[in-house]
Amino acid sequence: MASGSEPWRSELGEEDGSIAETTDAELLKRAWRNEKAAPEILQFQAALVLRAREQIQLLEGTVEEFVENGVDDLVVSLYQMDLDRSQFLLRSYLRLRLQKIEKYMIHISKTNLWNRLSEEEQRFAKRCTDIMEKHLEQSVLSRLPYGYQSILKQSISSEEDDMVPEPQLDTFVFCKTKNAVGAFQLDDTGDEMVDLVADDLYVLRYKSIKGLVENGQIDLV
Amino acid sequence: MAGQSDPQLYIFTAPEVEFLAEDETIEIVPNIRMEALNMICGDFGPFFPQMAAQVPLWLAVALKRRGKCAIRPPEWLSVVRLTQVLEAERESPREFQPLPFHYVEISRLLFDHAHDDIPDEYMVRSLIEDIRDVRFHKVESGLESISGRTHAVKLKNLSAMEVNIVRPFIIRTLQAFYKHDSPQMIPQPEAVGNRRPQVADRGPRRDLRPR
Numbered sequence: 001m002a003s004g005s006e007p008w009r010s011e012l013g014e015e016d017g018s019i020a021e022t023t024d025a026e027l028l029k030r031a032w033r034n035e036k037a038a039p040e041i042l043q044f045q046a047a048l049v050l051r052a053r054e055q056i057q058l059l060e061g062t063v064e065e066f067v068e069n070g071v072d073d074l075v076v077s078l079y080q081m082d083l084d085r086s087q088f089l090l091r092s093y094l095r096l097r098l099q100k101i102e103k104y105m106i107h108i109s110k111t112n113l114w115n116r117l118s119e120e121e122q123r124f125a126k127r128c129t130d131i132m133e134k135h136l137e138q139s140v141l142s143r144l145p146y147g148y149q150s151i152l153k154q155s156i157s158s159e160e161d162d163m164v165p166e167p168q169l170d171t172f173v174f175c176k177t178k179n180a181v182g183a184f185q186l187d188d189t190g191d192e193m194v195d196l197v198a199d200d201l202y203v204l205r206y207k208s209i210k211g212l213v214e215n216g217q218i219d220l221v
Numbered sequence: 222m223a224g225q226s227d228p229q230l231y232i233f234t235a236p237e238v239e240f241l242a243e244d245e246t247i248e249i250v251p252n253i254r255m256e257a258l259n260m261i262c263g264d265f266g267p268f269f270p271q272m273a274a275q276v277p278l279w280l281a282v283a284l285k286r287r288g289k290c291a292i293r294p295p296e297w298l299s300v301v302r303l304t305q306v307l308e309a310e311r312e313s314p315r316e317f318q319p320l321p322f323h324y325v326e327i328s329r330l331l332f333d334h335a336h337d338d339i340p341d342e343y344m345v346r347s348l349i350e351d352i353r354d355v356r357f358h359k360v361e362s363g364l365e366s367i368s369g370r371t372h373a374v375k376l377k378n379l380s381a382m383e384v385n386i387v388r389p390f391i392i393r394t395l396q397a398f399y400k401h402d403s404p405q406m407i408p409q410p411e412a413v414g415n416r417r418p419q420v421a422d423r424g425p426r427r428d429l430r431p432r
Contacts, residue, residue, distance in 0.1 A: 023262075023263065025262040033241070036231065036233060039231065052261075055261050056261065059260070074255070074289065075258070078258060078283060079258070079260065081279065081280075081283060085279070170396070171231075171392060174376075174388060194372070200377050201375070201377060201384065202374065202375055203374040203376065203391055203395065204372070205372065205399075221384060
């Protein structure tokens with residue numbers, strides 16, 4: 001992740017950090033980290049997840065063969081560890097997204113965040129919202145006075161859907177730039193500018209750097 | 222850290238930080254012969270006795286635990302280097318010295334599993350502890366100087382574990398300052414003729430002096 005400027009890394013003769021980035025394992029790690037640190041749900045990495053799944057399945061098959069053929073225990077256990085690690089990343093990534101969907105299901109269904117979900121996640125979200133609506137309807141909303149029965153609005157007189165929890169985009173996140181981004185405007189009013197140098201660690205409002213995260217110029221830590 | 226909302230969402234647990242650190246490369250000297258490993262996370266080997274090889278830390282620890290290799294501690298994990306770092310840390314009260322991002326996790330794993338491979342092990346251990354202490358005190362005093370609405374905090378050269386420890390506190394602090402110090406909350410001067418009692422003008426923001 002670090003660029004070659006960090007003196008410690010170059011002593012080990014490491015290649016330029018950008019090459020390491022492109023392995024699927026690194027990409028999956030990055031996707032996991034970003035998803036964990038970001039307050040809203042990010043774009044589903046469909047291609048990456050598919051490739052990771054394939055690799056994991058392939059390795060699972062290989063390990064089974066090894067066990068059958070009596071390959072050395074040590075080698076088998078090492079492959080198994082690699083398998084476990086990759087499985088953990090993939091599962092945790094998917095689980096994080098499901099958590100976010102459960103938390104903000106109505107908001108996601110109503111905005112273009114919906115497009116960030118995979119097909120299965122969309123099915124999940126739909127079922128979730130249906131079940132939740134039905135439950136709230138039956139247990140609470142039907143017994144409230146007329147005018148207060150909506151799941152979306154506090155009352156009929158509300159102008160917006162104010163009962164829908166939204167992710168807090170204003171929250172601060174820790175991030176590291178991969179390459180220098182230069183002067184960057186943090187605020188709507190143009191008052192706050194920050195010079196983002198390569199490989200520095202910052203704590204910033206998520207909203208300001210949303211775009212940079214999406215096109216991969218900044219990593220959340 | 223009681224009273225947090227979303228405890229699961231943006232929090233990395235220490236084991237998760239260590240998990241990320243375990244992918245860092247480190248040099249080993251195997252004492253066995255082993256064929257090449259073609260893994261999801263990369264290709265390593267083949268391994269020959271006494272021929273140094275680069276592998277991820279988790280693999281190195283696994284081999285070490287089974288007595289199949291010796292681990293070469295990274296260059297920065299030595300008495301000489303760490304003494305330099307410690308002195309530099311003590312001399313610059315506002316800056317952090319460059320250290321590997323995962324230095325805490327790497328040194329911990331090596332102390333736990335490969336302490337016999339580290340020359341002057343006790344000295345190195347105590348240096349790392351001192352460095353951690355000095356740096357953490359710097360973090361604390363840096364935090365004390367956060368005063369009004371801050372849009373960005375620069376934490377140059379902070380390491381992964383240190384980031385993780387202060388993460389919840391910094392986020393809530395900055396959040397709270399952002400909310401309460403918002404320009405909309407400072408009442409604008411009222412138009413003449415308005416009878417409503419004036420809210421006390423907060424005046425210009427005072428900087429909390431760092432201790």
